[in-house]
Amino acid sequence: xxxxxxxxxxxxxxxxxxxxxxxxxxxxxxxxxxxxxxxxxxxxxxxxxxxxxxxxxxxxxxxxxxxxxxxxxxxxxxxxxxxxxxxxxxxxxxxxxxxxxxxxxxxxxxxxx
Amino acid sequence: xxxxxxxxxxxxxxxxxxxxxxxxxxxxxxxxxxxxxxxxxxxxxxxxxxxxxxxxxxxxxxxxxxxxxxxxxxxxxxxxxxxxxxxxxxxxxxxxxxxxxxxxxxxxxxxxxxx
Numbered sequence: 034x035x036x037x038x039x040x041x042x043x044x045x046x047x048x049x050x051x052x053x054x055x056x057x058x059x060x061x062x063x064x065x066x067x068x069x070x071x072x073x074x075x076x077x078x079x080x081x082x083x084x085x086x087x088x089x090x091x092x093x094x095x096x097x098x099x100x101x102x103x104x105x106x107x108x109x110x111x112x113x114x115x116x117x118x119x120x121x122x123x124x125x126x127x128x129x130x131x132x133x134x135x136x137x138x139x140x141x142x143x144x145x146x
Numbered sequence: 147x148x149x150x151x152x153x154x155x156x157x158x159x160x161x162x163x164x165x166x167x168x169x170x171x172x173x174x175x176x177x178x179x180x181x182x183x184x185x186x187x188x189x190x191x192x193x194x195x196x197x198x199x200x201x202x203x204x205x206x207x208x209x210x211x212x213x214x215x216x217x218x219x220x221x222x223x224x225x226x227x228x229x230x231x232x233x234x235x236x237x238x239x240x241x242x243x244x245x246x247x248x249x250x251x252x253x254x255x256x257x258x259x260x261x
Contacts, residue, residue, distance in 0.1 A: 037189075064247050073154055075235060075251035076190070083246050091248070123189050127247050132178040132197055132239070135249060137189035 035059050039124050039138035046114045046145050054109040054141050056124030062136075063129035065107040066091070067099060069120040070140070076123060082107055083129070114145045154233065156256045165223040167255045169236030174217060176238040180249065181210060181221045184233045193221070193234075198241075223257075231259045 037058045046052055056065065063084050068076040078091030082101040096118060098110045107126075111118060121142050125135040159165050171179070177198040182190035196203045196210045196219075203210050209222040219236050233256050237249040 066248075073253065075253045076249075077251075078248060081246065081248065089246075125189075129247075132195070133247060134180050134192045134195055135247065136192065137182075139187070139189045 037124055037126055037136055037138035039122075039141050041141060042139070043142045044144070046111075046143065048114060048116060048145060050114050051110070051112050052114065052143075053111075054122055054124075054143075056107045056109070056126075056138060057105055058107075058124075058126040058136075059105065060126060060136065061104070062126035063104070064127045064135075065101065066125045066127075066135060067097070067107065067109045068123045068125065069093065069118075070123060071120050079109065079122075116145045119143060119145045154254050154256050156258065158258045158260065159226050161226065161228060161259055161261050163226055165221075165226045165230070165257060165259075167221045167223075167234050167257065169219040169221075169252050169255075171217050171219055171236065171238045171252070172250070173238060173240050174214070175241045176250075177241040178239040179210070179212060179219050180237045180239075181208075181219075182235045182237065182251075183230075184235065184254070186232075190235060226257075226259050228259045228261055231257055233257070 066081040067079040080099040085104040125137045127135045180195045181193040184190045194205045207224045211220045233254040235254045236252045
């Protein structure tokens with residue numbers, strides 16, 4: 034009954050460091066998404082994937098890379114972290130069929146000093 | 147000075163009252179709408195959805211109303227409970243085969259329920 038699991042839950046980085054956020058879903062969903070959420074703002078789409086081996090840019094992709102080597106996993110990478118990337122990151126997944134809700138993980142809280 | 151988007155709309159109600167949360171959406175071609183609830187420290191949780199060929203849908207204690215003429219969506223919560231206190235987001239999905247389920251989210255409304 035796990036749904037969407039994100040690791041780590043919290044992380045503090047120094048400017049210029051790199052890291053990878055992991056998202057895993059056990060619902061056999063085809064679509065997966067990475068969002069960032071900043072105070073007082075709605076969720077903004079960073080990158081998404083419509084299937085294993087595919088990725089595409091969302092609304093705010095700069096400074097991030099993603100990979101989907103396995104259907105159940107979607108990785109978000111920061112190659113050189115910047116303070117502007119301090120945010121809460123959410124992963125979501127959904128079925129490929131039309132008009133299906135996205136299901137979210139509980140987020141990764143990332144601070145860049 | 148203050149920046150747009152830092153202050154979310156708020157709604158305060160007494161326990162047992164009905165709550166109505168409103169959302170104006172932007173794309174007249176959107177064909178699918180969702181309401182999410184987000185509690186502190188958690189991810190958004192699906193509440194209810196509605197397709198554009200409907201104007202009302204009911205769930206357990208919740209009702210979503212869609213008015214496509216004025217591009218307005220509302221969430222009604224009956225007999226509001228303290229556990230309903232959270233931020234509520236509406237989301238819309240554009241029509242078309244290349245949307246890939248992508249959603250556009252509103253800023254959210256903070257609902258506070260007083261015992």
